[in-house]
Amino acid sequence: MRIRTQMLLALALAIVLSVCAFGAMMKVARQEADAEATVITANRIAREAAGLLVLTQEYARYASDRAAHQWHARQQAIESAIASCGNSPCVKPPPADLRHSVDALKPLFQLLENDAKQPDSPLKARRQDILINQLLSNLQAINDQAYEWSNEVRSVHDAADGQSRIVSVAVPALLVLLIGGLAVLISRTVLKPLAMLHAATRRMRAGELATRTHSTSANEIGDLSREFDAMAEALQHEMEERRRSQSMLGAVTDNLPTLITYIDGELRFRYCNATYREWFHVNDEQLIGHTVREVLGEELFEQRREHLERALAGERQDFEQESELPSGKRWLHMVYVPDRDAQGRIAGLYGVAFDISTRKAAEQERAAGEHRLRTITDNLPVLIAYVDAQERILFVNSTVQPWMKLDPKVIIGQSLAEVMGSFLYTRFRPFIQRALQGERLQFDMPLKADNDQPRYTQVTYIPERRADGGVAGVYMMVTDVTALKLVEIQLIEAARLDSLTGLPNRRQFDEKLREAIDRSHRAKLGLSLLFLDIDHFKSINDRFGHGVGDQVLKEFGRRLRDAVRSTDTVARLAGDEFVVLLEHLHDPAEAEALAAKIVRSVRENFHIEGTPLIVTTSVGVAYADGNAPSPERLVECADKALYEAKAQGRNRHQLRVWSEAA
Amino acid sequence: MIKRWIRFFAALLPLACLAAPACAADEPLRIALSRTPLSLPIMAAQRKGYFEQEGVKVEVIEHLSGVRCMQAMLDDKADLATATELPVMFNAFARDDYAVLSTIATSRGDLKLIARASAGVDSPEKLNGKRIGITVASAAHYYMDLTLLAGGVDPAGVTVVPLQAEEMQPLLTTGKVDAVVAWEPFADKILVALKADAVVIPNLGAYNETFNLIAAKRLFGKRDDDLRRVLKALDRAMEYIRREPAEAQALLRQRLHVEADFTQRVWSNFAYRLSLEQSLLATLDAEARWAISSRHVTATKAPNFLGYIHDGPLKSLRPNAVSAAR
Numbered sequence: 001m002r003i004r005t006q007m008l009l010a011l012a013l014a015i016v017l018s019v020c021a022f023g024a025m026m027k028v029a030r031q032e033a034d035a036e037a038t039v040i041t042a043n044r045i046a047r048e049a050a051g052l053l054v055l056t057q058e059y060a061r062y063a064s065d066r067a068a069h070q071w072h073a074r075q076q077a078i079e080s081a082i083a084s085c086g087n088s089p090c091v092k093p094p095p096a097d098l099r100h101s102v103d104a105l106k107p108l109f110q111l112l113e114n115d116a117k118q119p120d121s122p123l124k125a126r127r128q129d130i131l132i133n134q135l136l137s138n139l140q141a142i143n144d145q146a147y148e149w150s151n152e153v154r155s156v157h158d159a160a161d162g163q164s165r166i167v168s169v170a171v172p173a174l175l176v177l178l179i180g181g182l183a184v185l186i187s188r189t190v191l192k193p194l195a196m197l198h199a200a201t202r203r204m205r206a207g208e209l210a211t212r213t214h215s216t217s218a219n220e221i222g223d224l225s226r227e228f229d230a231m232a233e234a235l236q237h238e239m240e241e242r243r244r245s246q247s248m249l250g251a252v253t254d255n256l257p258t259l260i261t262y263i264d265g266e267l268r269f270r271y272c273n274a275t276y277r278e279w280f281h282v283n284d285e286q287l288i289g290h291t292v293r294e295v296l297g298e299e300l301f302e303q304r305r306e307h308l309e310r311a312l313a314g315e316r317q318d319f320e321q322e323s324e325l326p327s328g329k330r331w332l333h334m335v336y337v338p339d340r341d342a343q344g345r346i347a348g349l350y351g352v353a354f355d356i357s358t359r360k361a362a363e364q365e366r367a368a369g370e371h372r373l374r375t376i377t378d379n380l381p382v383l384i385a386y387v388d389a390q391e392r393i394l395f396v397n398s399t400v401q402p403w404m405k406l407d408p409k410v411i412i413g414q415s416l417a418e419v420m421g422s423f424l425y426t427r428f429r430p431f432i433q434r435a436l437q438g439e440r441l442q443f444d445m446p447l448k449a450d451n452d453q454p455r456y457t458q459v460t461y462i463p464e465r466r467a468d469g470g471v472a473g474v475y476m477m478v479t480d481v482t483a484l485k486l487v488e489i490q491l492i493e494a495a496r497l498d499s500l501t502g503l504p505n506r507r508q509f510d511e512k513l514r515e516a517i518d519r520s521h522r523a524k525l526g527l528s529l530l531f532l533d534i535d536h537f538k539s540i541n542d543r544f545g546h547g548v549g550d551q552v553l554k555e556f557g558r559r560l561r562d563a564v565r566s567t568d569t570v571a572r573l574a575g576d577e578f579v580v581l582l583e584h585l586h587d588p589a590e591a592e593a594l595a596a597k598i599v600r601s602v603r604e605n606f607h608i609e610g611t612p613l614i615v616t617t618s619v620g621v622a623y624a625d626g627n628a629p630s631p632e633r634l635v636e637c638a639d640k641a642l643y644e645a646k647a648q649g650r651n652r653h654q655l656r657v658w659s660e661a662a
Numbered sequence: 663m664i665k666r667w668i669r670f671f672a673a674l675l676p677l678a679c680l681a682a683p684a685c686a687a688d689e690p691l692r693i694a695l696s697r698t699p700l701s702l703p704i705m706a707a708q709r710k711g712y713f714e715q716e717g718v719k720v721e722v723i724e725h726l727s728g729v730r731c732m733q734a735m736l737d738d739k740a741d742l743a744t745a746t747e748l749p750v751m752f753n754a755f756a757r758d759d760y761a762v763l764s765t766i767a768t769s770r771g772d773l774k775l776i777a778r779a780s781a782g783v784d785s786p787e788k789l790n791g792k793r794i795g796i797t798v799a800s801a802a803h804y805y806m807d808l809t810l811l812a813g814g815v816d817p818a819g820v821t822v823v824p825l826q827a828e829e830m831q832p833l834l835t836t837g838k839v840d841a842v843v844a845w846e847p848f849a850d851k852i853l854v855a856l857k858a859d860a861v862v863i864p865n866l867g868a869y870n871e872t873f874n875l876i877a878a879k880r881l882f883g884k885r886d887d888d889l890r891r892v893l894k895a896l897d898r899a900m901e902y903i904r905r906e907p908a909e910a911q912a913l914l915r916q917r918l919h920v921e922a923d924f925t926q927r928v929w930s931n932f933a934y935r936l937s938l939e940q941s942l943l944a945t946l947d948a949e950a951r952w953a954i955s956s957r958h959v960t961a962t963k964a965p966n967f968l969g970y971i972h973d974g975p976l977k978s979l980r981p982n983a984v985s986a987a988r
Contacts, residue, residue, distance in 0.1 A: 097870065097933045100770045104689050111812060111866075127811045129955060133948030134868045136810065137941060144985045146940035151982045283986040 003189055003219045017178060021171035028164040035157030040091045042150035045081050045098075049142040052105070056139060059109075060132045063116045068109075068355060075105050078142070084432070086625045092152050098145035101138045108135045193221040197228060209236040218287075257351035262339070265346060267292045267308060270632040279355075281326040285625050299324075311336035311349040320356065331360035383478035386464075389436060389471055390417045398451040403480070428459075435461035435474045444481070449552045456485030498572040500550055501557030509571035509579055513631045516569070516583050524626035528584035530595055531620040531638040532560075534602075540613070544555045564594065579638070588623035588657055595619045595653035603651070616651035618642060624658040634658060664715070690719035690887060691881075694697040694731035694740035697724050697918060699925075700847050700873035701744050703899040703934050705917050706910055710902060712895035718888045726827045728873070729800050735760065735878055742892070743876045746801035747942060750876060751949045752958075754965040759879045761972035764893055764936045764983070766900075768872040771931040773805040775863040777841035778834060778856065786813025786863050795825040795839035799958070801871055802843035804949055807956060809865045817956070831855055846928050847918050872942055882972055890975040893936060897979065900934045904921040937983045938973050946970070 052074045059067040061181060082094050082102060083558055112131050118124055196213060203211040211232055215225030254274035255262045262271040269287045277283055282295060293301040294310065300323055307317040317336035322329065333354040339347045377384050378398040386395040392415050396408045405421060416432065417425045424447075431441050441461040454568075462475040496508040504512065513529070518529040534540070534556060541549035553576060560570045569581040580598070582591055598619060606613040620642025622634055637658045645654035695701050695820030706721065707713055713720045725731045732753060733741035750762060755864035775794075783792060789810065796802045807817045823839050829853045830842040841863070844852055853860045875896070877889060881960075903910040911925040918924075950964030973984045 095933065096930070097768050097770070100867060101870060104770075104870075107866040108812075108868050123811075123816050126816075127814075130808055130811050130952060131868075131951065134866075137945045137948050138868060138870060139988055140941035140944040141939070144937070144941045147985055148935075148939075148983070255867065318672065 003221060006185060006189065006219070006472050010178070010185070014175075014178060015477070017171075017174055021167060021174070024167045025164065025171070028160050028167055031160035032157055034090065035153050035160055038085065038092065038153040039150050039157060041081050041090070042094075042153060045078050045094075045102075046143050046146035046150065048078045048081070049139050049146060052078070053136065053139045053143070056132065056135050059112070060128070066630070067516060068113060071109060074110070075102075078102055078105075090153075092149065092156060093144055095149055098142060098149060101141045101145060104138050105135065105142075107140070142197055143259060147580075164285055183437060189217070189219060190221060193217065193225060197221070197225055200228060200232075204232055212263040228564070243524070257355060261351040262348060263292060263351060264348040267312075268346065269295060278328070279325055279327045307334070307336055308349070311338050312346055314338050314340070320360075322360075329357070330355050331357040381480050383476075385476040385478075386473055387416055387432075387476065388473040391432065391436075393419060394473065403478075422445065431459065431461060432474070435463050436471050438463050438465060438469075438471050444485075445478075446485075447517050454482065455480060456482045498557075501554050501572050503557045503561070503578070504569060504571040506571065506573045509569065509573065510631065512569045512571070512581055513634070517628045517631060517634070518577055519583060520624070520628045523584070525583065526587065526591075526623060526625045527628045527634075528585055528588070528591035528594075528624070529622045529634050529638040530580035530582065530591070530598070530653075531622070531635075531642040532578045532580070532598065532617045533642070534576040535616045535618055540615070544608075544613075548608050548613075552606055552613065553610070555606050556602065556615065556617070559604075560598060563598045563601050568594075585623070588621070588655055591621050592653065593625050594653050595621045595655075599651065599653055618645040618650045619653035621653055621655045622646050623655060624657055629658060690721045691706050691742055691885070691892065692721045692723060692740040693892075694734040694743040695722050695724050696728045696731050696744045696873075697726055697847075697931055698728075698772070698873075699914055699918070699928060700769060700772065702903060702910060702914050702932070703766050703896045704744065704875075706913060707895040707899035708903055709913055710899065712898045712902075713892065716891040716895045716898075718891035718895065720875050720892065720936055726757060726764050727797055727800060729797060732760075732876060733913070735876065738878070741878050741881055745874060745876060747872045747874060747945055748799065748801045748804055748875060748949060750970060751946050751953065752799045753951070754946075754967065755953075755959050755972055757960050758965075758969060760876050761879060761882070761970050762827055762938065762942070763875045763877050763889060763972055764896075764938055764976045765872045765874050766896055766936060767932055767934045769871045769873065769932050770869065771928075772845050772849075772871050773843055773869070774845075774853075775806060775809050775841060775843050776834070776849060776852050776856070776863070777861045777863060778837070779859050779861045781837070781840035783841055783863070784861055786810065786815055789813070789841060789863070790815050790819045791821070792840040793821040793823050793838075795823040795830050795833055795842040797827060797843075798822070798824045801869075802845065803958070804952065805865070805869055805871075806843045807952065809863060812866055812868070813876055846931075847924060850920065850927065852926050870941075870945070872945065874942075877972065879972075880958075882974070886975055886978075890978055893979050897936055902935065903934055935983075936976060936980060937985070938976055939985045940987065943967050943971070943986050 052071060055067050055071040055074065058064065059071060071358065079102060082099060085094055085315075094312070109133050112128065112135070115124055115128055115131070176227060193215065196215075200211045209232065212229045213225040214229070215222045219223075250273075257275060258273075259276045259279065260271075260273040261276055264270050268289055268291050270289075272282075272284070272287050277287065280295070287295055292304070296304075303321060303323060307319060311317045316338065317334070320331065320333050322331045333356045335352045337350040337352070339349055341347050374397070378622060380397070380399065382397075383399045383403055384395070384397045385400070387392055387393050392413060393411055394413075396411060398408050400408050400411065402404045404419075411419045416428070420428065427445065429444060434440055440460070440463065443459055445457050445459050447457055458479045458481045460475075460477040460479070462477075464472045464475060466472045471640075496505055497503065498505045516527055519525075537549065537552070540621050553572070556578070557570065557572060560580060564570055564580055565580070567583060571579050571581075573579055580594075582594060585591055599617060602615055602617045606615050620638045620640065622638035622641055623633060624637075628634060637656050641654045641656040644656070645652055648654065695704050707727075708720070708722055723734065723740055723947060725734060728743070729749050731740070731743040732745045732749040734740040736753065736757060736759075743760075744766070750760075753760070777789065777792070781792060783789055786809065794806060796806055806822075810817045810820060823833070825833060825839070825842065827844065827848050830839075830844050830848055833839045834842050834852060835855055842852065853862070875893075881889060907929070911929060914920075915922060915925055946967040947964055950967070953959045954961060954964065971986055973986065977984045
């Protein structure tokens with residue numbers, strides 16, 4: 001049962017009991033009082049009746065008026081005494097027979113009184129006799145009955161007295177029982193369970209989270225106990241969860257290569273993870289509760305002081321710092337996060353630090369490397385650039401400045417088209433496209449420099465391929481090969497001229513011949529090829545040495561050049577073999593005339609180092625009109641002509657006109 | 663529980679009787695009972711089994727008047743008798759082998775002087791010279807004299823016709839007598855029979871009729887315990903009558919063979935109580951003097967009625983009920 005119900009019941013019971021007791025006592029007291037009153041009344045009646053007895057006797061004897069008067073008074077008193085029981089409660093009403101006896105008195109006495117006036121007679125005597133007898137009998141009866149009544153009432157009074165005594169004993173006893181019962185009840189249902197609950201709470205506080213009351217009572221304390229159990233369960237669960245997450249956190253924080261710390265508002269350490277202790281060579285005792293200044297030392301503290309203060313002012317700090325730690329020099333990336341409570345006040349700060357020494361070193365390495373690279377690239381006479389797939393310049397070295405008068409910093413991010421200008425871009429564009437398709441290119445691009453001098457460049461495009469095969473961008477290298485190119489030109493030129501005589505060499509001649517043939521075909525004009533060599537040159541070389549030989553060749557070449565027109569080509573094929581190409585001829589006689597001229601020119605004495613020499617030449621003339629054959633056929637024709645000339649005794653010319661049949 | 667003890671003692675009684683000579687322990691007490699409402703306690707005790715419960719065996723014999731009951735006892739046909747005080751008084755002039763154990767009922771209005779209006783009696787004075795049927799030497803006799811004298815009529819001027827109770831109604835209705843003095847239930851029957859012709863002569867209500875249990879003296883000292891048990895049974899019966907008046911009335915009607923309204927009419931006239939009061943002695947004395955002066959008896963001196971009360975049993979049962987001081 002619920003305690004509340006029990007208490008209410010107890011209260012109700014107490015009230016009921018008190019009311020009943022009170023009522024009982026009242027009733028009993030009332031009864032006693034009434035009984036007492038009734039007894040008094042009864043006794044009065046008896047006394048009056050006794051008096052009436054005497055008066056009746058008196059009257060019977062003397063018939064005195066005084067006796068009669070007194071008799072009536074007494075009888076009245078009895079009647080009113082009986083009547084009084086009608087008004088105030090009599091515990092027992094006057095018995096009926098008493099009332100009847102009382103009622104009978106007056107009529108009898110009145111008959112007697114009437115008789116007294118009558119004259120005496122035997123009848124009167126008999127009447128008086130019987131009347132007096134009856135009166136006396138009735139009065140005696142009244143006395144007896146009053147006494148009986150009184151006894152009955154007294155017994156009621158005694159009963160009431162007894163009851164009152166019982167009540168006066170029973171009520172306190174019942175009250176004591178009730179109190180005792182209540183005490184037991186309270187003790188059992190309230191105090192004991194409360195004590196158990198109290199003990200359980202104390203055990204909980206001491207840390208025994210497995211404490212339970214296991215209460216099964218249905219009352220309020222049972223409810224409370226079960227709530228306690230539920231709460232304890234939840235608490236235990238939560239504690240376990242917390243422990244678990246704490247240990248998890250601890251496992252994580254202790255094993256991270258990161259410093260984790262919590263510093264309160266007074267700059268005291270509240271928590272540090274294992275890594276912190278390792279790096280700073282401290283243990284928890286030296287750490288927890290001590291100020292940052294104490295633990296780290298003045299120097300390290302000063303390094304951090306401003307950041308700490310700012311963090312405690314509410315500003316998140318994120319900075320890198322190199323510090324000399326007890327465990328060695330380290331670069332740390334430090335983050336201070338202010339700890340705000342619900343009201344926004346700063347209670348402390350969380351500190352996290354990452355060792356970025358390696359990264360920093362790498363960074364520095366890289367920076368140094370980059371610098372080195374830059375130094376190199378910037379000082380190479382090479383223009384290095386990298387463009388992405390959208391032809392935006394992502395990198396360019398400083399060579400672009402002297403070469404193209406562009407600021408490398410400015411052009412980064414611009415497109416090639418923008419930077420190069422449309423004219424230049426158009427020339428490069430096909431190559432760029434090809435490179436962006438993934439082709440590795442190298443090509444020459446002659447440019448014009450500022451001073452109108454030609455600049456020859458060699459451009460290399462290396463596409464950067466992505467893992468998926470697409471092109472991310474293109475590395476571009478432009479090398480200034482002007483000097484080389486000039487040399488090359490010269491080389492080529494050299495390779496096209498005979499270095500001794502300065503005449504075009506075979507190479508050039510071949511080209512020229514081809515061209516001349518083509519022209520001849522186009523213009524439908526004649527073309528002649530003259531083959532000549534110096535007669536007996538070998539013996540000249542033998543006789544006078546190679547040096548004289550060379551001079552002779554030089555002179556020979558000169559005389560040839562002089563002899564021909566500017567449009568004609570003279571070339572030295574090899575040794576002492578020369579060739580002359582004549583174009584725009586109308587007929588072979590023109591070729592012959594020139595050939596003769598040449599022969600005559602050469603006959604003139606050569607003066608080599610003051611010594612006159614006689615040099616002669618043989619000339620084979622091949623003439624083709626507008627349908628000149630291939631160079632080889634013409635050459636062959638000219639060669640044949642020369643042979644003929646040689647065969648005829650040298651120092652002369654011979655003509656062969658080419659034709660299909662020949 | 664009590665029954666067991668009673669049986670135990672009843673079993674022992676034979677042994678007790680061995681000590682006393684002439685033991686009549688096994689014999690039931692014979693009670694001569696008058697068939698009037700005044701006998702209700704005995705009837706009730708009998709019906710409710712109080713006699714057995716108190717451990718006394720009784721045998722009830724019914725008579726129509728107390729006079730006849732007493733006679734039965736005096737003739738040794740009964741051990742106990744019920745009667746008003748008049749038979750006690752009258753027999754005391756001749757015998758002294760009985761005594762009153764207790765008054766068991768009192769009544770005012772039990773006796774009625776019923777006259778026939780057709781006899782020309784409508785007031786007490788008119789009774790002069792009339793014939794009145796009464797049971798001689800009974801309370802009715804005294805009642806008649808008292809009523810006549812109170813009404814100013816010389817009893818000598820009236821013709822007394824001795825009748826038995828059962829004779830009264832027929833004789834009155836047939837006109838053989840002009841009036842009768844009858845007690846209940848006869849009075850009621852007469853009134854019912856006469857209807858309008860009945861005139862009840864009022865009396866002052868002065869006569870307090872006592873109804874008494876009388877025992878034969880031979881029982882005294884030998885069967886005092888039984889007598890006490892009888893009184894105890896009667897006491898319980900009276901308690902029962904007080905507690906369950908409706909039941910008691912029904913019992914009365916059944917025993918007396920009367921209608922339902924009879925008990926309603928007469929119930930207030932009767933009071934059932936055990937007592938031996940001074941007034942009984944005074945009454946006996948007064949009536950004795952009347953008997954002498956009326957020459958109903960030949961003696962000149964009244965007996966000493968102290969010898970005609972035996973208060974032992976009642977005193978042992980209820981001392982306060984005995985006020986007749988020795």
